[in-house]
Each structure stands twice: as C-alpha cells, then as structure tokens.
Amino acid sequence: MGYQQKLRGLVVSTGLLGVTLMGLASPGWAQDYKQAPMLEEKVKSGALPAVNERLPEHPFVETMVDGVGKYGGTLRTTILANGDQYNLTRTIANELLVRWDPQWKNIVPSLAENFKVSDDATTYTFTLRKGLKWSDGQPFTVDDIMFWYEDVFMNDALSPAKNPTFVVAGKPVKVTKIDDVTVEFKFESPYGLFLQQLAYGQGHLPVIYPKHYLQQFHEKYNKAGIPDLLKANPAAGDWVALFNSKISLTFQPQFWQNLELPTLNPWILTVPYADSERVVATRNPYYWKVDTAGNQLPYIDGVTWAKLDDPQLMALKMTSGEFDFAFRHINNSTFKSVLFDGQETGNYRFVDVKDLPANDAVILLNLNSTDETKRKIFQNKDFRIALSHAINRQEIIDLVYVGQGAPAQVATQPEHELFNEREATQYTEFDPKISNEMLDKIMPNKDGEGFRLDDSGKRFTINFMVADVFGLSYPDVMQMVQTYAKDVGIDIQIRTTDRARLNTMWAANEQDAYIWNCVGGLSEVYTDPRCYMPFQKADIFFAMKWSEWYSNPATGEEPPAEIKALMASYDKVNAAVTDDDRREKMKAFLNLSADNFLNIGISRPMPKYLMVSKDLKNVVDGIPITGNLWHPAPTLTQWYFDKAN
Amino acid sequence: MLRFLAKRLVFAIPTLFAVSIIAFIIIQLPPGDYLTTLLADWASQGGAVEEGTVAAMRERYGLDQPVYIQYYKWIAGILMHGDFGISFELGKPVTELIWGRLGFSLLLSLLTLCFVWAVAIPIGILSAVRQYSISDYSATFLAFFFLAVPDFLMALSAMYLMSAWFGQSVGGLFSAEYVDASWSFGRLVDFAGHVWLPVIVIGLGSLAALVRIMRANLLDELSKPYVTTARAKGMSEFELLIRYPVRLALNPLISTLGWILPAVISGEIIVSVVMSLPTTGPLLLRALLAQDMYLAGSLILLISVLTIIGTLISDILLALTDPRIRLQ
Numbered sequence: 001m002g003y004q005q006k007l008r009g010l011v012v013s014t015g016l017l018g019v020t021l022m023g024l025a026s027p028g029w030a031q032d033y034k035q036a037p038m039l040e041e042k043v044k045s046g047a048l049p050a051v052n053e054r055l056p057e058h059p060f061v062e063t064m065v066d067g068v069g070k071y072g073g074t075l076r077t078t079i080l081a082n083g084d085q086y087n088l089t090r091t092i093a094n095e096l097l098v099r100w101d102p103q104w105k106n107i108v109p110s111l112a113e114n115f116k117v118s119d120d121a122t123t124y125t126f127t128l129r130k131g132l133k134w135s136d137g138q139p140f141t142v143d144d145i146m147f148w149y150e151d152v153f154m155n156d157a158l159s160p161a162k163n164p165t166f167v168v169a170g171k172p173v174k175v176t177k178i179d180d181v182t183v184e185f186k187f188e189s190p191y192g193l194f195l196q197q198l199a200y201g202q203g204h205l206p207v208i209y210p211k212h213y214l215q216q217f218h219e220k221y222n223k224a225g226i227p228d229l230l231k232a233n234p235a236a237g238d239w240v241a242l243f244n245s246k247i248s249l250t251f252q253p254q255f256w257q258n259l260e261l262p263t264l265n266p267w268i269l270t271v272p273y274a275d276s277e278r279v280v281a282t283r284n285p286y287y288w289k290v291d292t293a294g295n296q297l298p299y300i301d302g303v304t305w306a307k308l309d310d311p312q313l314m315a316l317k318m319t320s321g322e323f324d325f326a327f328r329h330i331n332n333s334t335f336k337s338v339l340f341d342g343q344e345t346g347n348y349r350f351v352d353v354k355d356l357p358a359n360d361a362v363i364l365l366n367l368n369s370t371d372e373t374k375r376k377i378f379q380n381k382d383f384r385i386a387l388s389h390a391i392n393r394q395e396i397i398d399l400v401y402v403g404q405g406a407p408a409q410v411a412t413q414p415e416h417e418l419f420n421e422r423e424a425t426q427y428t429e430f431d432p433k434i435s436n437e438m439l440d441k442i443m444p445n446k447d448g449e450g451f452r453l454d455d456s457g458k459r460f461t462i463n464f465m466v467a468d469v470f471g472l473s474y475p476d477v478m479q480m481v482q483t484y485a486k487d488v489g490i491d492i493q494i495r496t497t498d499r500a501r502l503n504t505m506w507a508a509n510e511q512d513a514y515i516w517n518c519v520g521g522l523s524e525v526y527t528d529p530r531c532y533m534p535f536q537k538a539d540i541f542f543a544m545k546w547s548e549w550y551s552n553p554a555t556g557e558e559p560p561a562e563i564k565a566l567m568a569s570y571d572k573v574n575a576a577v578t579d580d581d582r583r584e585k586m587k588a589f590l591n592l593s594a595d596n597f598l599n600i601g602i603s604r605p606m607p608k609y610l611m612v613s614k615d616l617k618n619v620v621d622g623i624p625i626t627g628n629l630w631h632p633a634p635t636l637t638q639w640y641f642d643k644a645n
Numbered sequence: 646m647l648r649f650l651a652k653r654l655v656f657a658i659p660t661l662f663a664v665s666i667i668a669f670i671i672i673q674l675p676p677g678d679y680l681t682t683l684l685a686d687w688a689s690q691g692g693a694v695e696e697g698t699v700a701a702m703r704e705r706y707g708l709d710q711p712v713y714i715q716y717y718k719w720i721a722g723i724l725m726h727g728d729f730g731i732s733f734e735l736g737k738p739v740t741e742l743i744w745g746r747l748g749f750s751l752l753l754s755l756l757t758l759c760f761v762w763a764v765a766i767p768i769g770i771l772s773a774v775r776q777y778s779i780s781d782y783s784a785t786f787l788a789f790f791f792l793a794v795p796d797f798l799m800a801l802s803a804m805y806l807m808s809a810w811f812g813q814s815v816g817g818l819f820s821a822e823y824v825d826a827s828w829s830f831g832r833l834v835d836f837a838g839h840v841w842l843p844v845i846v847i848g849l850g851s852l853a854a855l856v857r858i859m860r861a862n863l864l865d866e867l868s869k870p871y872v873t874t875a876r877a878k879g880m881s882e883f884e885l886l887i888r889y890p891v892r893l894a895l896n897p898l899i900s901t902l903g904w905i906l907p908a909v910i911s912g913e914i915i916v917s918v919v920m921s922l923p924t925t926g927p928l929l930l931r932a933l934l935a936q937d938m939y940l941a942g943s944l945i946l947l948i949s950v951l952t953i954i955g956t957l958i959s960d961i962l963l964a965l966t967d968p969r970i971r972l973q
Contacts, residue, residue, distance in 0.1 A: 076821070081921065082734060082931045083686060161697025234738055235731045241705060245736060249698075252683065254736045274735055275742055277817060277824045277923050304821065309918040309927045312801060313816045320808045320815075345809075499685050500677035500936070538688040 033059075034295045036071040039285050048285055049137070051296055056131035058113060059296075060289040062638050065618040068291050069299045069640030077325045078314050079305040085253050085273060087328050089201070090625075092281055092303060094633035095264045097126055097207060100199045102635050104523055104624040107199045111140075111207055111264065111288075121192040121577040128181040133286040134262035138212050142183045147211035149175040151218055157240045163205060164536065165197045168574070170552065175206075190575040192582060196527050201630040209247065210262040217243045264288070266298040266637045279305040289637055299640035315339060318611060319346045324641075327353065327610030327632075332471045333404055339611065348611045354624040355608045358410045358520040358531055359601035360401070361477050363387070365462075365513045367598070368545040368557065373454045374462070374512060377442065379560075381597055386438035388427040388600045390488045391481055395430075397603050400476045405603035410531045411594070413521045413604070418586060423594040424604070435488045443489075452489040461491040465514040467499050474515050477602065481515075506541040516540065521605065524626045526573065526586060532593040533566050534559065542599050566592050615643045650957070657953045661946070668945040669716045672938045678708045679733045679936045706733060719939060723946075730939030732932070739943045743925065749818065750924040753847070753913075754905050756840060760848040761855055762898070768852075769859025770891060773867065776860075784856065792853035800846045800919040807842060815842065816921045843920050847913045858897050866890035896967055903959030906951040 035043070035051040042048040079087045099110040109115060112126040132140040152158050153166065166173045168191040176184045187194070197203055215221035217229065219239045226239045236242035247261055248254035256273035266289070267281035282302040289297040306322070308314050311329040318326050319342025330339065331353065343349065365378040377383050393407035411424035443452040447459055454460040462485075466478045475496055482492045497505075505511045516539065518531035529535055534546035543563075548556025550567050559567070569589040576582035610632070612619050618638040625631045680702055703709045707718065722728040729739035768788070772781040791799070804815040814820055823835045866872065867890055875885045914926035921927075925944065932941035 081927060083682075083935060086686070159698070160701040161695030164695065234728075235736055237705075244705075253734050257736050271825060274737065275745055277819070277921075278821065280825070306817070306821065308816060308921045309931075310921065313804070313919065313921055316804055316808055317814075317816060320812070322814060322821075498675075500675060500681050503681045503685050504676040539685075 032294065033290060034293075035285075036283060036296070036299075036301065038071075038283070038301055039296075042285070054133060054137070054286050055290065055296060056129040056133075056288050058129055060110060060129070062289050062291055062297060064292060064638055065620055065635075067618075068293045068295065069618055069638065070642075071295070071299050071301070071640075073300050073641035075300050075303045075325055075636075075639070076323050077303065077305055078317065078323055079273070079279060079307055080311075080329060081307045081309045083253070084328070085256050086630075088256050088273060088279065088305070090328070090630045090633050091305075091636060092267045092633060093263070093265045094201065094204070094630040095207065095266075096199060096203050098195060098199050098203075099634055100629065102620045102623055102631070104629065107195050115195075117195065117577075119577065121190040121194075121575070122187045124185040124194060125178070126183050126185070128183070129288065130181055132264070132288050134210050134212075134264065135268045135284045135286055136210075136213070136262040137286055138210065138262065140207075140210075140264060141180045142177045143180075144209060144211045145183050145206045146175065146177050147214070148206050148209040149173075151215075151220055152209055153205070157219075158243060163202065165202050165205070168194075190577065192576045193527050193574050196523075200524075200527065200628040202628060207264060213260065213262055214243070214247060217246050267303050273305075273307075277307050279307065287637070291638065298637035300636075311335070318342065318348065321346045321348075323611075324348075324613035324616060325611065327608075331608045331610055333402060334471060336609075346611075347614050349614050350609045351612055351619055352622045353608045353610050354522070354622055355626065356413050356521040356605050356624075357626070358412065358518040358525070359408060359603065360405060360472055360517050360605045361396075361474065361515055361602040362410055362518045362531065363481070363513065363515055363600040363602070364540065364542040365599065366509070366511055366541070367543040368509060369512060370509060371512070373456065373460075377454065377460065378513075380442060382438050383442055384597055384600060385427050386435045386442070386488070387485065387490065388597075389429065389431045389435040389438075390484045390490070391600070391602065392430040392484055393428060393602050396477055396480050399480070400473050401603060404606045407602070408604035409594070409597075409601040410518045410520070410599060411601070411604075412525055412590070416522050417583065418525065418590060420587070420590065420594070423590055426594060427597070432484075432488055439488055439490070446489055450489055451486075451491045459491055461493055463493050463495055463512045465502055465505065465511050466494055466496050467502050467514075468496070469499055470517060472517060478515055481602075506537075506544065509541075509544050511541070514541075517605075518599075518601070519627055522624060522626065524628060525590075526582070528628065529570060529589070529593075531599065532590060533570055533598070534563065535570075562596055566596055612639075613641070615641045617642050650961075653957055653960075660953065661949060664949040665720060665942070665946050666716065668949070669719070669938070669942050670712065672933070672936070672941050672945075673712050673715075675936065677936065678703075679706065679938065680708065682935050715938075719942065723943075729943040732937050732940040734931075734935050734937045735940075739940050742928065742940065743943065743947065746923055746925045746928055749922070750926070753840070753843065753922065753924060754908055756844045757848045757851075758902075758905055760844050761851055764848070765852050765855035766859055766891075766895075766898075769856045769894075770863060770886070772856065772860040773863035774886065776864065781860075785860075788853035788856045791849040794850075796846065796850045796913070797915045797919050799849065800843075800916045803842055803846050804920065814839075818843075818922060843916060843922055846920070847916050855898065859894060862894035862897060863890055866893050893967075896963065899962050899966055900959050902962060903955030903957070904952075906955035906958070907948045 033051045033055055039048060039051070043050055048054070077091065096110050097112045098107050098115060100106070101108050111128060111132065113129045114127050116125040118124070128140070128142065134140050153162065153172070162172045168187045169189045171188045174186045176186065178184055185194070216225065217239065219226065226242065230236055230238070230242060233242060233245065236245050245254055246258050253273065256269065259269055259272055263284070266284055266287050268284045269279070269281050271278060271280035273279045280302065283298055287297060291297060306317065308317070314326060315330045315335045315338055317323060318330065318339060365384065367375070367378050369375040369378060397403060397405040397407065407428045408424045409426060409428060411420070412418040414424070439452060443454060443460060445453040445457070447453055451459045464478060466474050468475055475494070478494050482494055485492045502511070502514060518540065519528055520531050525532070530538065530540045534543040534550055536551070537544055537547055543559070545557035546559040546563055549558055566589070569585070569592050573582060573585040573589055576585045616639050618640060620632065620635050623632050623635065680699060684699065707715060719730055722730060727740070731737070732739055732742055735742055768784045772784050775781050807813040808815050817824070818836055818839045819832070820835050820839070823832045826832050869890075872885065872890060875889060876882070914930050916922070917924045917926035918930060929941065929944045931937070932944060
C-alpha cells in the first residue's frame with residue numbers, strides 16, 4: 001500500500017511546470033507478475049510468451065477501489081444494434097498517453113511513464129513505458145506515434161483538415177522523435193490546455209495507429225501491393241478508402257469492424273460491431289496494467305454486448321438479470337422506476353454517474369440570423385433578459401422533468417470549483433412584470449392580439465425549431481415556453497423537426513432559434529466552452545458567423561467588441577500554464593460570458609446512474625462522464641466478480 | 646399460360662425501373678445525408694469535425710454529386726455487375742447484408758403463416774358453421790381484440806409476461822451461447838424455444854382478417870345448392886364440409902399467399918425492432934434513419950421485385966387450385 005501512496009503523491013496536476021515524473025520505481029515483485037488462468041494455459045502450451053515478457057518494464061499500477069480482485073467471468077452488457085459505437089469506446093477503449101484520474105481531478109501518466117511541460121506551455125515531452133506491446137505482441141514505440149504524425153495527421157489525403165486538438169492558433173503541432181521511448185510535441189504558441197485535451201477521448205489519436213499493421217495499406221510504404229489489396233476489397237476504391245476501412249476515424253462505425261487491428265485496449269474484439277447479433281471481446285494478453293499485488297489486469301476474461309434494437313428490451317433484460325452492467329440509453333428518468341423495481345430479480349445495484357452538462361434545456365437565439373430585424377433584436381441583451389424573466393422554470397421542471405432539476409442558466413455545477421451563484425441564477429426569477437417593462441422599451445407597439453410589433457410594424461415572430469432528442473421532452477418544454485412568451489407579447493411559432501433537418505439548417509445558418517442541451521457543467525468547460533462563447537461548430541449554433549471568425553478571421557463575420565473581448569479572455573485561459581492561473585483566467589472568462597448572457601438556460605441537470613451486478617466489485621461510485629470524457633472505460637479493468645460466474 | 650407469364654414478366658421491367666427511381670428519390674428527399682447523421686452523433690460525444698474532413702468524406706462517398714448521377718452509378722452497378730453498392734454504416738456490400746438476414750425473415754414469415762392458417766381456418770370454419778353462437782361471438786371478439794391491440798404493445802406485454810412471470814429469456818432468436826454457434830441440434834432446440842413468441846405476436850394481429858374472410862366465404866358456400874345435394878345424398882356432415890365448401894372458401898387465402906414475399910422484407914418491422922429479431926425489417930428501418938441510401942434503396946427495390954413475383958405466384962397457384970380460373 002505504501003507504493004500506492006507514493007503513486008498518489010507523484011500524481012502530477014496539469015500545470016506543475018517542468019516537473020518530471022520520475023519513472024515509478026520498479027516494484028519489488030517485478031519478477032513474479034501473475035496472470036489469468038486462461039493465459040497461464042496458453043503460456044504452458046507455448047502459444048504465448050511468459051507474463052513478464054509480455055508486460056512492460058514498469059507496468060501501470062492501478063489504484064484499487066475495494067482491493068485486489070480475482071480473475072474470471074464474462075461481463076454481459078448491451079448495445080444498440082446500430083449507431084452506438086460510442087458504447088464500445090466508453091466500455092473498453094480509452095487508453096491514452098496521459099489520462100484523467102477517475103475523479104476527474106488530476107492528469108496522470110498512462111501509456112507515457114512520465115511527461116514534461118516547458119515553462120511557456122509550448123513543448124510537451126513524453127516518455128513511454130519501456131516494453132509496451134500491441135495486442136498482437138509487437139512493440140509499441142515512438143515510431144507508431146511518428147507514423148500517426150507523419151503519415152496520417154500530416155498526410156493531406158488522410159487528414160484533409162487537422163484535428164483541432166492538435167492545432168493551436170491555426171498551426172498544427174510539430175512532433176519529433178527523441179529516441180525509441182521519448183517523443184516531443186511542440187506548438188508555435190502557448191497551449192496550456194494540451195494535456196487536458198490529450199487526456200480526453202480524442203487524445204487517443206497518436207496511440208491508435210499501429211505502424212507494423214497499417215503500413216501495408218499506406219501508399220508511401222506499399223505502393224506496389226495496394227492494387228492487389230484493392231481487388232480483394234470491393235468496398236474500397238483507392239488506398240485512402242482502403243486505409244480508412246482498416247482504421248477509420250473513431251466517429252465512424254468501421255473502427256469497430258476490423259478484428260485484425262492491434263490495439264492497446266484491455267479487451268480485444270473477437271466478434272465485430274457489424275451484422276451479427278452480438279459483439280464479443282476477450283482479454284488482451286499484452287495489456288500493460290497490473291494491480292497492486294502484481295496481477296496482470298484486466299480481471300474479467302471477456303465482455304459480450306447483446307445487440308438490441310430497442311432500449312425497452314434493454315431495460316427488460318436488465319431486470320431479468322441478463323446483464324451485469326448497463327448505462328447508456330436506459331439511464332434516464334423514463335426507465336428509472338422499472339429498473340428500480342427490478343433490482344432483486346436482476347441482481348444489480350445502482351451506481352451514481354456524474355453526467356452533468358451545463359444545462360438540460362437551453363434556448364439558443366440565432367445572434368447571426370440573416371433576418372436584419374431579428375438579428376438586431378436577438379443581439380439586444382435586454383431582449384434576452386426579458387425573455388428569460390418571462391419563463392416559469394420551476395413549473396417546467398415540475399411538469400416536464402418530474403421535479404428533477406433546478407432553475408438555472410448555462411453555468412457550471414454547484415459542486416465544481418468554477419461555480420458562481422450569479423452566473424447560474426441571474427435572470428431566472430419568473431417575473432412577467434419586469435419582462436414586460438423591458439420589452440416595452442424594445443418593442444412598445446402591439447397588434448390586436450396583444451403580440452408585439454417590430455420596427456417595420458409587422459408582428460415579431462420567432463420560428464422555433466424543436467427536435468425531440470436526448471429524451472429531454474423538448475416539444476413539451478417549448479409548448480410551455482410558448483405560453484409564457486405569449487403572456488409578454490412575444491409570438492413563438494414551434495416547428496417540430498428531426499435532428500438531421502436541424503443539422504442542415506445550422507450549417508446553412510437558417511434557423512431563428514432552437515432548443516438544445518449544453519455541455520460545460522464540470523471541468524470539460526475548460527476545453528469545450530461552446531455554450532459560453534461562439535466556439536467550434538458542433539451542436540451549438542447561436543452565432544456561427546462569429547465562430548467562423550474566431551477560428552479564422554478571414555472567414556465569417558467580425559463580432560462586436562464585447563464578443564471579441566470574450567474570445568480574447570478565453571485565449572488567455574488557453575495560454576495559462578499553471579493550474580491556479582488557468583482557474584483564475586477561466587473564472588474571469590465565465591464571468592464575462594455571464595455578462596454577455598448569450599443564451600437562456602432553463603434547468604440544471606441532476607446526476608444519472610448506471611447499473612452493475614451486485615457481484616461486481618471495484619466499481620467507482622459517482623464516476624464523472626461527459627461527451628469527451630469517455631468513462632467508465634478506464635476503470636473497468638479493475639472490476640471483478642466476487643462470485644465468479 | 647406461358648404467354649400470360651411472359652406478358653406479365655415483360656410488363657414488370659418498366660414497373661421496376663419506375664419503382665427504383667422513385668425509391669431513390671424518396672430516400673434522398675429528407676434533408677441531410679448519411680454524414681449528417683454520423684456527425685450529429687459524434688458532436689454529442691464531445692467531438693467536433695472540421696469542414697475539410699466532412700467535405701473529403703462526402704466526396705469519397707460520392708454524396709456531393711447530383712442525385713441523378715448517384716442513381717445512375719447505383720443502377721449501372723446493379724445491371725452490369727449485380728453490385729448493389731456498399732452500406733456506409735456497416736462497411737459491407739449490400740448483397741452480403743441482405744442475404745444474411747433474408748433467411749430468418751423468410752423462416753419467420755413461413756412459420757407465422759403456418760401458425761395463422763392453423764388457427765384461423767378452424768376458427769373461421771367453426772364461426773361459419775355455428776353462426777351467431779357463443780363460440781362464433783367469442784372467437785370473433787378475440788380475433789378483433791388482437792387486431793385492435795397495436796403489435797408493438799403486444800410484443801412488449803408478451804415479453805414482459807414471459808420474462809417476469811416465467812423467467813424466460815426474451816428478445817432475439819437465440820440464447821447468448823448459440824448466437825454465433827454453427828447449426829446443431831442444440832441450436833435448433835434453442836431456436837424453437839425463442840421463435841414461438843414472435844410468431845404468436847405477429848400472427849395474432851393478422852388472425853382477425855383471416856378468420857373473417859374464411860367465415861364470410863364459407864357462409865356464401867354453405868347455402869349453395871350443391872351443399873344441399875351432397876347432404877341429401879347422405880354424405881357425412883364433416884366430410885361434406887371439408888371436401889367442398891372449405892376448399893372453395895380457401896381461394897381468397899391462396900390469392901394472398903403471394904403477399905408473404907414482400908412481407909418477408911418489410912413486414913412486422915416494429916415487432917422485429919421491439920423484439921430485436923435478426924430479420925430485414927430492422928435493417929431497413931435503420932438504413933432509412935441513417936440515410937444509408939444504397940442499403941435502403943436496394944431493400945426497397947427488393948420489396949418491389951418480390952411484390953411482383955409474389956403476385957405472379959398467387960396467380961399461378963390460383964390457377965392450379967381452381968380449375969374454373971384456368972378456364973377463363
């Protein structure tokens with residue numbers, strides 16, 4: 001246990017400058033690592049090398065929740081039949097150079113044994129664990145990272161645009177090999193958030209490209225052999241398509257359809273996520289983590305996902321005890337009562353999940369609307385404040401969200417260090433009187449039905465796009481908002497639509513307004529402030545022309561001074577190099593964002609849950625999950641069945 | 646007969662062309678394309694995708710071309726190489742995906758048909774022979790009750806009952822240990838243990854129509870003079886019933902036999918989704934939702950082909966079973 005404390009003590013927080021994590025002293029038991037019985041047999045028969053040869057020199061030593069576990073068992077879980085590849089990612093695939101600890105507090109070395117950050121936050125040096133191996137037994141070295149950098153990331157055919165995680169101020173990273181285990185990432189300008197970005201899901205890009213396997217599909221390495229490979233693969237027209245069919249970008253299902261692809265994950269696929277009725281993975285004999293007693297992880301032999309077409313069937317099978325673990329699709333209020341009643345028959349218990357976005361329902365007015373009149377009114381902060389006061393949030397929460405929520409704006413959660421009472425609750429009091437007074441100054445004239453008129457004397461109408469997504473009952477919420485708005489003379493027309501149509505409207509900047517949920521309730525707000533300022537174009541579109549300008553001033557529209565100030569304030573967050581400085585800069589940024597009051601939040605989200613078998617131990621309670629924090633994947637290796645099934 | 650067949654086949658060709666064009670256009674009508682769906686999912690996972698990547702992917706999938714060029718490429722592939730295109734989402738040739746699931750769809754349809762006929766025909770006969778009796782009323786009531794209950798609700802209730810009260814594993818056609826196994830006696834038993842529930846759920850919904858058709862047809866026949874004649878000649882009541890009026894009353898059932906072919910693909914999509922059956926229904930639904938257009942287009946084309954073939958088969962069967970039709 002003393003060793004563990006040492007590990008904790010050594011944990012490096014993101015900004016501790018220039019601190020090199022010295023290689024964790026090799027444990028005294030280095031000579032007698034233990035392994036799962038199923039691998040023991042393979043070693044005896046000569047099919048596998050001994051466990052000490054398979055593990056790196058200094059394996060990652062996992063911090064246990066309950067204690068050292070036992071080997072065996074199959075984790076039975078479930079997945080939607082299609083379009084649910086993130087479920088696999090979040091269960092078995094989240095191995096990175098550095099990772100967030102399960103509490104989402106600190107960044108700790110993972111595949112890298114240690115890392116060093118330069119004082120100006122431009123240069124990051126990683127030292128890999130010596131002797132890391134891909135799941136096929138081939139060594140994982142800096143050459144694999146260089147393969148990703150030189151032949152994938154910098155290759156214009158494979159990466160026509162550069163992933164923003166590795167770009168700062170429009171300039172992509174420069175990666176240099178120092179030696180077989182040391183690699184340097186260098187940026188032209190300060191990028192203090194790089195470690196955080198690297199510890200989130202997308203940060204896995206440098207470590208998912210096994211050179212020894214993928215080079216055969218790359219034009220640079222196998223120009224002569226590619227025509228034959230193309231003939232054998234009817235789905236690919238050229239080498240780029242062929243390469244992408246072997247390891248496609250992670251957001252595409254093809255990533256989970258290639259069984260040959262070597263990985264660094266704890267379990268490796270044996271039945272792909274394709275047209276079979278289930279997905280199966282078995283333990284990776286070369287996995288590079290051990291427990292505190294020197295047992296190679298993971299404890300559980302394999303994972304099976306039953307592919308189901310319908311979440312209701314998932315819930316039913318959970319209650320009949322057919323799964324040991326489930327969370328996605330059935331961990332919302334719709335299913336909670338059924339699942340609660342089924343705990344005995346299904347032999348499972350609930351574990352809290354801190355899946356806490358900034359807001360469950362946000363009204364996003366299009367500040368860059370192409371309609372001159374509407375743009376002017378939407379850009380008027382007083383109009384947004386007036387509309388905010390007109391909404392009876394508590395009534396919406398009681399009626400639509402069965403009391404699960406609290407009136408709030410888009411803001412960080414009360415439990416988070418960045419929480420600020422004013423940012424969270426400003427303009428949330430239900431007060432139609434104030435609202436009317438403010439609106440009377442902006443649009444004093446009304447028509448016969450009591451609706452306000454714009455400057456040209458026409459009724460001011462907001463066409464509101466509403467899609468029924470995330471199980472958050474947006475159509476019901478909007479109907480109530482429509483009534484409240486009518487009471488203060490604002491005409492809201494609801495246009496129900498589906499997500500795909502909304503997507504095309506965003507891209508063309510055609511919508512007046514829509515309702516969506518907002519990320520940024522916990523620490524992800526540092527790297528993903530898309531609801532707090534015009535940022536990347538994904539999901540949140542309230543000022544897309546300004547976001548375009550932010551990513552490239554030659555495009556989009558130049559925003560007004562206060563928005564520019566907001567953007568500059570976030571740039572300071574990105575340039576900050578110490579934790580404390582970054583936190584202060586972030587607080588200033590959030591404060592400024594609240595001053596600008598860009599969008600109108602309705603309800604603060606409440607924690608969600610996941611279900612695990614009562615026999616499973618070492619399960620982290622209250623694990624945080626967000627869009628880019630792909631938990632609980634990194635904690636599953638220490639799960640074990642107390643009653644091996 | 647042969648001329649009739651040839652004529653029907655020749656007429657089928659322009660019909661199929663028209664259907665393929667309409668199907669392809671309808672699939673493209675909703676805004677967005679396959680990538681829109683994919684990127685929406687990615688965005689909700691905290692991902693952001695750069696314009697350049699999207700544009701390149703769109704070009705790679707040929708989604709940036711006008712609809713008529715996409716259609717031409719697709720139809721040319723089918724006619725010249727029997728190549729129905731690639732499913733974007735599953736990364737496999739469409740033909741491979743469809744054949745894998747067609748078998749179970751066909752089997753399920755056949756089993757359901759057998760079940761429905763085995764139940765509906767006796768009940769229909771009973772209702773007709775004992776018209777306005779308690780058994781007639783209760784059979785009719787039950788049949789209409791099942792017709793009125795939405796099939797997804799029936800599927801959910803049946804699964805809940807089996808799971809909560811009898812502890813049976815529901816959903817799918819196999820238990821976990823047999824899903825990927827090759828065919829064996831054990832797998833067959835496992836299949837039989839699973840397949841009866843969807844068969845009953847799907848079958849019960851269509852029971853009412855068949856019972857009523859059977860009853861009405863038989864009532865028409867029962868009052869005809871040849872029945873009286875046969876009875877006068879001293880034929881036993883049961884033999885009389887089965888040999889003459891029932892045979893005639895079956896005609897409309899045979900003429901609907903051909904419909905089972907298109908239903909193999911499109912039928913009972915909702916039940917299949919709710920019960921997670923490995924049939925073509927969920928494949929079609931997902932292809933449409935994800936705008937996986939070559940897969941969706943090919944499935945719709947296949948449904949049309951099967952409808953035409955099915956109707957043809959019905960005509961031939963009718964001609965075989967009823968000499969009067971042949972003579973016309």
